[in-house]
Amino acid sequence: MIAVQLSPENIFKEVTNFNTKLAEGIKNLRGLGELPSGVTEKEAVYTEDKLTLYHYKNPTGKKATNKTPLLISYALVNRPYMADLQENRSTIRGLLETGQDVYLIDWGYPDRSDRFTTMDDYINGYIDRCVGVICERHGISKVNLLGICQGGAFSLCYAALHPEKIRNLVTMVTPVDFQTEDNMLAHWIRNIDVDLLVDSMGNIPGDLMNWTFLNLKPYRLIAQKYIDMVDILDNPQQVHNFMYMEKWIFDSPDQAGEAYRQFVKEFYQQNKLIKGEVVLGGETVDLGNVKCPVLNVYAQDDHLVPPSASKPLKQYVGTKDYTELSFRGGHIGIYVSSSAHREVPPSIGAWLNKRG
Template sequence: MMEVKSLVNIPVLNLESEKKRWNNIYKVLSEPKPDIESTPRKAVWKKGKAVLWYHAAPEKKYSTPLFLVYSLLNKAYILDISEEGSVVGNLTKQGYDVYLLDWGLPGLEDKDLTLDNYLTDYLEIAVKRAIRHSGAKEISLVGYCIGGMLSAMLTSLTDLPIKNLILAAVPIDYSNAIIPNKWVKALQNGTLNFDRFADAYEVIPSEFLYSIFMALQGFNVGPTVNLVTRAHDQKYVDKWRNMDKWMKDAVTFSGAAFKQMMNDLYKDNKLVKGEMKIGGQKVDLSNIKCSTLVITSTRDELVLESQSLPIMDLISSEDKTYQHVEAGHVSLCLTGQFAFAIDPWLSTRSTRLI
């Protein structure tokens, strides 16, 4: 009898690996969310719900400290989410003292906080406190997403000694926002207005912002698929759990600031037009003259490259650099990659200790 050999290679099922994979999936779905252990820190300033954290470098190499500003719309611990993937931790290991502003969660008593308040009553005062605490003559301001927008606005308005400005995934031009074009047109012609919604809630619920965050990503199922296929890899599972915790750990948002963003930015695009006012003072980005690094990422699902690029032409800095990195909006922080992306540029523009 002729022997028939199969031409199809059937993979051998590794029972131990499969058992570990499905056990990890079950644990992820059933266990409480992981605890996040911060890089060693101490609070050096508080106001309302906001806290300014100081992270000292184990071996300080630069006298110029860093001040990190994250978005108002997400929690700042994405910048310090795990020992290996911590942006803060990796920056301190590179020899920088780091200050991180945690905006906190606004309650009903904070419903009238505007972007003006966040800039002048919180961010500017916190930067002053960091400079005084560090004893440094200058400071580097590092803003991510909405935090980058606020950092750029503050730099254009203040006379604080900001030596370097780093802006990552920063929305400046809202005519090209990631939201659907129909929404943009509806906002611009007034058929879509969030004022009554904000007035009714006073403080925007975290559930609403989480839903918007997910909708803008197209309810991406990729992370869940990745978990199922890579659940045998404990290192990946730990990273996935941290990301999942952060994404679902949504914030509340002041109704007044929400209306201001919807009307002044998404509707009227005032920042890029030079019409934005803070405390009655016009925000003129051409006032930015310090060394500036602008970073965008190739797979950013929330802030388009075209939203960030206009600032390169709007600022007056003679020393300005644009960098496009291989990452997503969240993964650039989650992996700690952001710290290594900015260090080559920043190290040559920070005062090195002898």
């Protein structure tokens, strides 16, 4: 068998087709207009520093049937509208449809004035005050908490430190054991002098985070992805979808220096979360204190937070009501793919509704 069988006709067609699609693509891109940051209507109910707490409105006008509101804590990396990218690709919309009353913390874009913001500030400060606002609005003492990726790790810390304020906890693509064999980021960060990095940079630029993530699969993410993109450039709807994602991927806030320092050193390099050695605001984070029901959602093909990093949660939380939900997809696909939209929010909603 000859491995490469190229005919002149096919090459000519391919080159011509590529060229034509590029030309069409330019037209489609020019007509794209502004790309929104989230599509579901929401109201800002609380602001503090760069943070905004949003309350989402159900597009159908139906009232929430679950009386315990759901607070979503997103990662500090990238922007939370990943969970509300498009009408037909929105985790938030999916959750609203299951009767949840959804709130979301938007951390904003930290600048150099946030350089000294610590994990304690984020977890015992910002998250706790957001929980307080929601409890006041609803006249309740507990909320449901859903943490995404790094926001999941924050949510675990919060639930361990403030168990009296959490009714149910959902973690999505959340790292728990940071030193599993297949965790490439953990390998790379092992020999980085994080103190030197933060002392030199101050805040960690969002572009630097992107640069690191792209280098996990450089040939595919820096090159092939854009070659493949040309195939869809003559289709305005597909261009639209692609650009929504592209905007989200490169819309990366800088990381507050001190919080980054602590997260990378203590979580990634020292794996302190599962050792029960993380200390926030003078108190030790003991995952055994998480006694509320826990739903752990992970993606089978996640190259950023491999399942091996998420699944150990079961061993460390103190709850007797632990459930896992495995999704066939990647770290981003779990929010934006059409199969995820069909499967994940309804499953989470059903799990929450069963527990109130």
